[in-house]
Structure formats: structure tokens, C-alpha cells
Amino acid sequence: MFVKFYRALLTLLHISYAFITLLRKAWTDAAQLELFNLSRSKVLTDADYLVRCVRRVDQTRLPKHLVLILGRERASLRDIVRVIAWSATAGIPCVSFYDYDGILRKNEEEARRALAKFKPELVDHVNWNSTCPVKAVKNGLNGVKHKLQVQLLSYTDGKREVALLTQSLGKGVITGALKLEEINSDLLENKLELGGLPDPDLAVVCGKTCSTYGLLPWHIRTTEFLLLESHHNIRVNDFVNLLEKYAKCEQRYGK
Numbered sequence: 001m002f003v004k005f006y007r008a009l010l011t012l013l014h015i016s017y018a019f020i021t022l023l024r025k026a027w028t029d030a031a032q033l034e035l036f037n038l039s040r041s042k043v044l045t046d047a048d049y050l051v052r053c054v055r056r057v058d059q060t061r062l063p064k065h066l067v068l069i070l071g072r073e074r075a076s077l078r079d080i081v082r083v084i085a086w087s088a089t090a091g092i093p094c095v096s097f098y099d100y101d102g103i104l105r106k107n108e109e110e111a112r113r114a115l116a117k118f119k120p121e122l123v124d125h126v127n128w129n130s131t132c133p134v135k136a137v138k139n140g141l142n143g144v145k146h147k148l149q150v151q152l153l154s155y156t157d158g159k160r161e162v163a164l165l166t167q168s169l170g171k172g173v174i175t176g177a178l179k180l181e182e183i184n185s186d187l188l189e190n191k192l193e194l195g196g197l198p199d200p201d202l203a204v205v206c207g208k209t210c211s212t213y214g215l216l217p218w219h220i221r222t223t224e225f226l227l228l229e230s231h232h233n234i235r236v237n238d239f240v241n242l243l244e245k246y247a248k249c250e251q252r253y254g255k
Helices: 002-039 046-054 077-090 108-118 120-125 159-175 185-192 236-248
Strands: 065-069 094-098 126-128 138-141 148-153 202-206 224-228
Touching: 046 077, 046 236, 065 077, 077 094, 077 108, 077 120, 077 148, 077 236, 108 120, 108 126, 120 126, 202 236, 224 236
Parallel strands: 065 094, 065 202, 094 148, 126 148, 202 224
Antiparallel strands: none
């Protein structure tokens, strides 16, 4: 009898907590939307609003490599193009999109066409999956100077890549092509480097579960993870909020 009572009580508490959480989120979203609308009363475009907000953030606290982890969501190309455009405007040198199954990578041409359709002015200022180091060039967008690198990542770039490298190094030692003492962190860094691109310093996880989903395990040792309910219909103020949260984070590096 007592067991049933406690189960019923826990169920009631769980439902109450979920309901309160939902109400708080609805109130927060409504408040943010109202502030967003008020702040944009004299602003013409998302880009203008973003530039105004970015100027209030310490430029050294902006991410150099932003990764959007799609989680279990199906990729929305229109919203991915929005993130690319906002990253270019904010001066973020590199942005990656990670989906576990690699569907987005397989449809890279479709993503390119979406960029050309929704943001044709960006086509000449974006390098897709480039292996070249990030270089600063003027792109003509609101005075922000850089060329944006866009990467489409999947599980094969993460844990699977580390597993394959481990097997390769093991075979090298067995066959005598590689000495055991030659295997060190410098060798691993060289084998797993991102084509001269910086390691991700901000990863935005879509959904309610904070999971890496197998994202680049060797490269996310100091990455800050933030949650975004969904990248579908993402708004520019959502993007700004993420940048502001990241700018306030303090990296302790294990201290």
C-alpha cells in the first residue's frame, strides 16, 4: 500500500515539475520575444541587429569554431544557411554542422544550393570542408573581415576515426613500421588535426539531451557545450543568446 502511495506521489511530483518547467519556458520565451521585438523596433535586418549585439561582446570571447550538433533532428537547410550567415556576420571563422549518420554530408551539394538560393551574396565568401587554415579576408558584410570555413561532420570524423587510427598504429607497431615509443600526443595531434582549423570552442546541442553524439572526441577537451531546443526556425536572438552565454563562460582547464 505504501509503495503504491509513494509511486503515485512521485508521479504527481514529476507531472507538477514538468508542468512548472513548461510554464517557465513559455514565460521566458514570451519575455525574450518581447525584448527582441522592442530592441528591433528601429533595426531593419537580422544582420544589423546581430552586429549591434556582437559589438557589446568582448571580441576575444567570440568562438573561433562553432559546431551545431543536430542530435536527433533532421537537418533544416534554410536554418543551417541562417546559422552560416549569422556566423559570417559575427566574425566567427569556422562553423561546423554535425549529424551522426552523415546525411548532411552526403547532401553537401544540396546545402550549397540552399546557400546560393537564400544567401547568394555569401557564396563567394564560404569555403566548404576546406583543409586550408583559416585566413582573414574582407567579405564586405558589415565590415566583418574573414572568410568562413564550413564543415559537414559525421560519426566517421569522430570516434570511428580514432578507432581506425588506433588500429592503424597497432598494425604499424606489429609490422615494425612504427616504434612504440614514437606514438605520443604530438603524433596523434598530427594524425587527427582538422586541416589547420581550430578545435571547436563552442558546441551547440539541439534538443533536450546534452550529448556529444560522438562528436570529435579528440578535439573537444576544452569545448563549451550549450543547449538549443531546436535549430528548426532558429531566430537571430537565439543565436545572440548563445554567443552571450559563451562569452560569460570561464574556462578553468581542469583547475
